[in-house]
Amino acid sequence: MLGDLLLVAWIAAWAWAGREVHDVTLTLGRPGLATASAADEMAGRFHDVEGRVGGLPAVGDDLAAPFKGAADAAESLAAAGRSQAETVADVALLVGIAVFLIPVLLVAVLYVPFRVRFVRRAGAARRFAGADPELLALRALANQPLRTLTRITDDPVGAWRAGDPDAVRRLADLELRTLGLKR
DSSP: OHHHHHHHHHHHHHHHHHHHHHHHHHGGGHHHHHHHHHHHHHHHHHHHHHHHHHTSTTTHHHHHHHHHHHHHHHHHHHHHHHHHHHHHHHHHHHHHHHHHHHHHHHHHHHHHHHHHHHHHHHHHHHHHHHHOTHHHHHHHHHHSOHHHHHHHOSOHHHHHHHTOHHHHHHHHHHHHHHTTOOO
């Protein structure tokens, strides 16, 4: 359970870090948005002047042409600013996702198979623990180090063969503890 809680905390921490990196990276797009806003305002003013000057008789069209060119240039500048801000937003999203996914996937690839294997073994051991502890005692005899077995009894195999209920129970409990379970 502690490992599962640590995994959830790990995921939450990297989700927070990914969000922070996203937000910090997104601030790089602010100059582009400011440029787009200012350029849009300039283009609007140039179009206003173009409209007023263009209404003058005889010379209006000639006087309005430079203002139209300036308005078009300002609109191009605004589009470039918006494009820069959109690119930064895309990069911020990708970097934020990468900051989250890379460490989470690295840990998940290692932890999840281990956890699934543990759950399967523990589930199988729990089914046998309630019915007959002899199978778990036999597993303990096969899997546990000799010095651990001799702490239970001087002759663990002889006690198991003789059906000593105390030794069998203690061997089964030892195997259950190894599997992360309690009787």
